[in-house]
Amino acid sequence: VPIEPTSKTGIRHLSGTISMARSVNPDSAHGNFSIMIGDNPALDARPGKLGYAAFGRVVGGMDVVHKILAMPTGGGREEMRGQMILQRVKILRAERLDGTAKPTGRPKPWLIDLPWRRD
Template identity: 35%
Template sequence: MHGLFRFLALSAALMLGFSALASAEPRVRVETTLGSFVIELNPQRAPLTVASFLEYVKAGHYTNTVFHRVIGNFVVQGGGYDTSYVEKPTRSGIPNESGNGLSNRRGTVGLARTGEAHSGTAQFYVNLVDNAALDPQPSRWGYTVFGQVVEGMNVVDDIGAVATGNVGPFDRDAPLQPIIIKRVEVLQ
Protein backbone atom coordinates (compact mmCIF):
# COMPACT_ATOMS: atom_id res chain seq x y z
CA MET A 1 0.00 0.00 0.00
CA HIS A 2 2.83 2.37 0.91
CA GLY A 3 4.41 1.79 -2.54
CA LEU A 4 1.11 2.52 -4.31
CA PHE A 5 0.73 5.78 -2.35
CA ARG A 6 4.28 6.84 -3.30
CA PHE A 7 3.61 5.96 -6.96
CA LEU A 8 0.36 7.97 -7.01
CA ALA A 9 2.01 10.91 -5.24
CA LEU A 10 4.94 10.89 -7.68
CA SER A 11 2.57 10.60 -10.67
CA ALA A 12 0.49 13.52 -9.40
CA ALA A 13 3.61 15.64 -8.85
CA LEU A 14 4.87 14.89 -12.36
CA MET A 15 1.50 15.72 -13.90
CA LEU A 16 1.32 19.00 -11.98
CA GLY A 17 4.86 19.85 -13.04
CA PHE A 18 4.17 19.09 -16.71
CA SER A 19 0.92 21.06 -16.67
CA ALA A 20 2.72 24.01 -15.07
CA LEU A 21 5.34 23.87 -17.82
CA ALA A 22 2.68 23.59 -20.51
CA SER A 23 0.80 26.60 -19.16
CA ALA A 24 3.91 28.74 -18.61
CA GLU A 25 3.65 32.07 -20.38
CA PRO A 26 6.15 32.41 -23.24
CA ARG A 27 8.89 34.98 -22.77
CA VAL A 28 11.02 36.86 -25.27
CA ARG A 29 14.21 38.85 -24.77
CA VAL A 30 14.53 42.12 -26.66
CA GLU A 31 18.21 42.97 -27.08
CA THR A 32 18.84 46.65 -27.88
CA THR A 33 21.84 48.94 -28.13
CA LEU A 34 20.90 50.26 -24.67
CA GLY A 35 20.52 46.83 -23.04
CA SER A 36 18.00 44.01 -22.89
CA PHE A 37 14.53 43.52 -21.47
CA VAL A 38 12.27 40.49 -21.18
CA ILE A 39 8.58 40.41 -22.10
CA GLU A 40 6.22 37.77 -20.73
CA LEU A 41 3.47 37.21 -23.30
CA ASN A 42 -0.17 36.48 -22.47
CA PRO A 43 -1.59 34.01 -25.03
CA GLN A 44 -4.67 33.33 -22.88
CA ARG A 45 -5.88 36.93 -23.12
CA ALA A 46 -4.46 37.87 -26.55
CA PRO A 47 -4.04 34.61 -28.50
CA LEU A 48 -4.08 36.10 -32.01
CA THR A 49 -1.74 38.96 -31.12
CA VAL A 50 0.75 36.70 -29.31
CA ALA A 51 0.73 34.16 -32.16
CA SER A 52 1.36 36.91 -34.72
CA PHE A 53 4.10 38.52 -32.60
CA LEU A 54 5.85 35.15 -32.15
CA GLU A 55 5.71 34.54 -35.91
CA TYR A 56 7.50 37.84 -36.46
CA VAL A 57 10.04 36.95 -33.74
CA LYS A 58 10.75 33.51 -35.21
CA ALA A 59 11.08 34.97 -38.72
CA GLY A 60 13.74 37.43 -37.49
CA HIS A 61 11.60 40.43 -38.43
CA TYR A 62 12.76 42.54 -35.47
CA THR A 63 16.50 42.06 -36.08
CA ASN A 64 18.08 45.45 -36.78
CA THR A 65 14.92 47.47 -36.44
CA VAL A 66 14.73 50.69 -34.44
CA PHE A 67 12.63 52.32 -31.79
CA HIS A 68 11.29 55.04 -34.07
CA ARG A 69 8.81 56.67 -31.67
CA VAL A 70 9.78 57.65 -28.15
CA ILE A 71 7.54 59.91 -26.10
CA GLY A 72 8.69 60.45 -22.52
CA ASN A 73 6.04 59.69 -19.90
CA PHE A 74 4.00 57.85 -22.54
CA VAL A 75 5.43 55.03 -24.72
CA VAL A 76 8.42 53.69 -26.64
CA GLN A 77 7.49 52.12 -29.98
CA GLY A 78 9.47 50.01 -32.42
CA GLY A 79 9.64 46.97 -34.62
CA GLY A 80 8.51 48.46 -37.92
CA TYR A 81 11.49 50.29 -39.44
CA ASP A 82 15.01 49.16 -40.27
CA THR A 83 18.12 51.14 -39.35
CA SER A 84 17.75 53.22 -42.55
CA TYR A 85 14.20 54.15 -41.43
CA VAL A 86 12.64 52.14 -44.22
CA GLU A 87 9.38 50.48 -43.23
CA LYS A 88 9.65 46.69 -43.22
CA PRO A 89 7.05 44.60 -45.04
CA THR A 90 4.45 42.94 -42.83
CA ARG A 91 1.53 40.57 -43.06
CA SER A 92 -2.04 41.89 -42.99
CA GLY A 93 -3.39 43.39 -39.79
CA ILE A 94 -4.93 41.08 -37.21
CA PRO A 95 -8.25 41.34 -35.35
CA ASN A 96 -8.12 43.79 -32.44
CA GLU A 97 -8.13 42.02 -29.06
CA SER A 98 -8.20 45.14 -26.88
CA GLY A 99 -11.31 44.00 -25.00
CA ASN A 100 -9.34 41.21 -23.33
CA GLY A 101 -9.38 42.70 -19.83
CA LEU A 102 -5.72 43.80 -19.87
CA SER A 103 -5.05 47.50 -19.35
CA ASN A 104 -2.30 49.74 -20.73
CA ARG A 105 -0.41 50.06 -17.45
CA ARG A 106 3.25 50.91 -16.91
CA GLY A 107 5.42 48.11 -18.26
CA THR A 108 2.73 46.47 -20.37
CA VAL A 109 3.38 45.78 -24.04
CA GLY A 110 0.78 46.59 -26.68
CA LEU A 111 0.28 46.23 -30.40
CA ALA A 112 0.62 49.49 -32.30
CA ARG A 113 -1.86 50.20 -35.07
CA THR A 114 -3.18 52.96 -37.31
CA GLY A 115 -6.56 54.62 -36.79
CA GLU A 116 -8.15 51.48 -38.24
CA ALA A 117 -9.04 49.13 -35.35
CA HIS A 118 -7.80 45.91 -36.98
CA SER A 119 -4.58 47.21 -38.52
CA GLY A 120 -1.99 45.99 -35.98
CA THR A 121 0.91 44.08 -37.53
CA ALA A 122 4.50 43.97 -36.21
CA GLN A 123 5.01 47.26 -34.38
CA PHE A 124 4.76 47.12 -30.61
CA TYR A 125 5.04 49.62 -27.79
CA VAL A 126 5.88 49.56 -24.09
CA ASN A 127 3.94 51.81 -21.75
CA LEU A 128 6.24 54.06 -19.69
CA VAL A 129 3.32 55.09 -17.45
CA ASP A 130 -0.27 54.00 -16.92
CA ASN A 131 -2.10 54.88 -20.16
CA ALA A 132 -5.77 54.06 -19.56
CA ALA A 133 -6.65 56.34 -22.49
CA LEU A 134 -5.34 53.57 -24.78
CA ASP A 135 -7.80 51.04 -23.35
CA PRO A 136 -11.07 50.30 -25.16
CA GLN A 137 -14.10 52.45 -24.44
CA PRO A 138 -17.76 51.65 -25.16
CA SER A 139 -17.61 53.95 -28.20
CA ARG A 140 -14.24 52.89 -29.67
CA TRP A 141 -11.60 50.19 -29.95
CA GLY A 142 -8.50 50.38 -27.80
CA TYR A 143 -4.95 49.12 -28.24
CA THR A 144 -4.32 45.44 -27.49
CA VAL A 145 -2.13 44.66 -24.49
CA PHE A 146 -0.45 41.29 -25.01
CA GLY A 147 2.47 41.19 -22.60
CA GLN A 148 4.34 42.66 -19.65
CA VAL A 149 8.00 43.59 -19.18
CA VAL A 150 9.20 41.29 -16.39
CA GLU A 151 12.93 42.10 -16.49
CA GLY A 152 14.84 45.20 -17.60
CA MET A 153 12.21 47.91 -17.23
CA ASN A 154 15.14 50.20 -16.41
CA VAL A 155 16.32 49.70 -20.02
CA VAL A 156 12.87 50.68 -21.30
CA ASP A 157 12.97 53.75 -19.05
CA ASP A 158 16.42 54.63 -20.47
CA ILE A 159 14.99 54.40 -23.99
CA GLY A 160 12.10 56.62 -22.91
CA ALA A 161 14.52 59.30 -21.68
CA VAL A 162 16.56 59.82 -24.86
CA ALA A 163 16.57 63.04 -26.86
CA THR A 164 14.15 62.97 -29.80
CA GLY A 165 13.37 65.06 -32.83
CA ASN A 166 13.18 64.98 -36.62
CA VAL A 167 14.86 61.84 -38.00
CA GLY A 168 14.27 60.09 -41.32
CA PRO A 169 10.57 60.23 -42.25
CA PHE A 170 9.56 61.33 -38.73
CA ASP A 171 9.14 65.02 -38.01
CA ARG A 172 9.23 64.44 -34.23
CA ASP A 173 9.58 61.82 -31.47
CA ALA A 174 12.35 59.78 -33.17
CA PRO A 175 15.52 59.19 -31.13
CA LEU A 176 18.30 61.49 -32.37
CA GLN A 177 20.78 58.63 -31.79
CA PRO A 178 19.26 55.40 -33.17
CA ILE A 179 18.22 52.80 -30.61
CA ILE A 180 18.54 49.54 -32.47
CA ILE A 181 16.74 46.31 -31.66
CA LYS A 182 19.60 43.89 -32.31
CA ARG A 183 17.32 40.89 -32.03
CA VAL A 184 14.31 39.44 -30.28
CA GLU A 185 14.50 35.81 -29.19
CA VAL A 186 12.11 33.36 -27.55
CA LEU A 187 13.42 32.16 -24.17
CA GLN A 188 13.08 28.52 -23.14
Protein backbone atom coordinates in the same frame (compact mmCIF):
# COMPACT_ATOMS: atom_id res chain seq x y z
CA VAL B 1 -4.35 41.20 -38.02
CA PRO B 2 -7.67 41.39 -36.11
CA ILE B 3 -7.23 43.41 -32.93
CA GLU B 4 -7.87 41.88 -29.53
CA PRO B 5 -8.78 44.95 -27.46
CA THR B 6 -8.44 45.19 -23.70
CA SER B 7 -12.18 44.47 -23.37
CA LYS B 8 -11.47 41.00 -24.82
CA THR B 9 -8.09 40.21 -23.21
CA GLY B 10 -8.52 41.95 -19.85
CA ILE B 11 -4.97 43.29 -20.14
CA ARG B 12 -4.94 46.97 -19.18
CA HIS B 13 -2.46 49.67 -20.22
CA LEU B 14 -0.61 49.87 -16.91
CA SER B 15 3.07 50.72 -16.47
CA GLY B 16 5.15 48.00 -18.14
CA THR B 17 2.36 46.81 -20.47
CA ILE B 18 3.35 46.11 -24.09
CA SER B 19 0.78 47.15 -26.71
CA MET B 20 0.50 47.01 -30.49
CA ALA B 21 0.69 50.24 -32.47
CA ARG B 22 -1.82 50.73 -35.27
CA SER B 23 -3.23 53.39 -37.55
CA VAL B 24 -6.82 54.66 -37.51
CA ASN B 25 -7.97 51.31 -38.91
CA PRO B 26 -8.50 49.04 -35.88
CA ASP B 27 -7.01 45.96 -37.59
CA SER B 28 -3.89 47.69 -38.96
CA ALA B 29 -1.35 46.52 -36.35
CA HIS B 30 1.85 45.07 -37.83
CA GLY B 31 5.10 44.89 -35.87
CA ASN B 32 5.38 48.23 -34.09
CA PHE B 33 4.57 48.34 -30.41
CA SER B 34 4.93 50.56 -27.38
CA ILE B 35 5.81 49.93 -23.76
CA MET B 36 3.84 51.90 -21.20
CA ILE B 37 5.84 53.98 -18.75
CA GLY B 38 3.15 54.89 -16.28
CA ASP B 39 -0.49 53.91 -16.57
CA ASN B 40 -2.28 54.92 -19.79
CA PRO B 41 -5.98 54.02 -19.40
CA ALA B 42 -6.87 56.19 -22.43
CA LEU B 43 -5.60 53.30 -24.60
CA ASP B 44 -8.00 50.78 -23.00
CA ALA B 45 -11.29 49.85 -24.64
CA ARG B 46 -14.42 51.54 -23.30
CA PRO B 47 -17.95 52.13 -24.62
CA GLY B 48 -17.68 53.70 -28.06
CA LYS B 49 -13.89 53.30 -28.23
CA LEU B 50 -12.14 50.09 -29.37
CA GLY B 51 -8.85 50.80 -27.64
CA TYR B 52 -5.51 49.15 -28.42
CA ALA B 53 -4.25 45.58 -28.21
CA ALA B 54 -2.22 45.20 -25.03
CA PHE B 55 -0.53 41.81 -25.26
CA GLY B 56 2.27 41.53 -22.72
CA ARG B 57 4.14 42.97 -19.80
CA VAL B 58 7.75 43.79 -18.97
CA VAL B 59 8.63 41.62 -15.97
CA GLY B 60 12.29 42.60 -15.74
CA GLY B 61 14.40 45.39 -17.14
CA MET B 62 12.19 48.46 -16.72
CA ASP B 63 15.46 50.35 -16.12
CA VAL B 64 16.32 49.58 -19.75
CA VAL B 65 12.88 50.82 -20.86
CA HIS B 66 13.57 54.11 -19.05
CA LYS B 67 16.93 54.39 -20.87
CA ILE B 68 15.12 53.89 -24.19
CA LEU B 69 12.67 56.63 -23.20
CA ALA B 70 15.62 59.00 -22.67
CA MET B 71 16.91 58.47 -26.24
CA PRO B 72 16.60 61.29 -28.81
CA THR B 73 13.26 61.41 -30.65
CA GLY B 74 11.87 63.06 -33.78
CA GLY B 75 10.21 62.06 -37.05
CA GLY B 76 6.73 60.56 -37.07
CA ARG B 77 3.48 61.86 -38.52
CA GLU B 78 0.30 63.32 -37.09
CA GLU B 79 -0.11 62.47 -33.40
CA MET B 80 3.26 60.63 -33.38
CA ARG B 81 5.18 63.65 -34.77
CA GLY B 82 8.38 64.12 -32.80
CA GLN B 83 7.84 60.98 -30.73
CA MET B 84 9.70 58.33 -32.75
CA ILE B 85 13.02 57.07 -31.38
CA LEU B 86 15.66 58.12 -33.92
CA GLN B 87 18.17 55.36 -33.20
CA ARG B 88 17.16 51.74 -33.77
CA VAL B 89 16.70 49.71 -30.58
CA LYS B 90 17.53 46.04 -30.94
CA ILE B 91 15.63 43.57 -28.76
CA LEU B 92 18.00 40.78 -27.83
CA ARG B 93 15.53 38.55 -26.03
CA ALA B 94 11.79 38.28 -25.47
CA GLU B 95 10.26 35.27 -23.82
CA ARG B 96 6.74 33.94 -23.35
CA LEU B 97 6.40 33.11 -19.67
CA ASP B 98 2.97 31.52 -19.49
CA GLY B 99 0.64 29.52 -21.65
CA THR B 100 1.19 28.08 -25.08
CA ALA B 101 1.22 29.99 -28.33
CA LYS B 102 -1.99 29.55 -30.33
CA PRO B 103 -1.05 30.15 -33.98
CA THR B 104 -3.83 31.55 -36.15
CA GLY B 105 -2.41 30.28 -39.42
CA ARG B 106 -2.51 33.83 -40.83
CA PRO B 107 0.57 35.45 -42.40
CA LYS B 108 2.93 37.02 -39.90
CA PRO B 109 4.01 40.40 -41.33
CA TRP B 110 6.92 40.65 -38.88
CA LEU B 111 8.53 37.60 -40.53
CA ILE B 112 8.60 39.11 -44.03
CA ASP B 113 12.17 39.96 -45.02
CA LEU B 114 11.94 43.61 -46.03
CA PRO B 115 15.12 45.62 -46.83
CA TRP B 116 14.35 48.26 -44.21
CA ARG B 117 14.08 45.58 -41.50
CA ARG B 118 17.58 44.20 -42.04
CA ASP B 119 20.53 45.11 -39.82
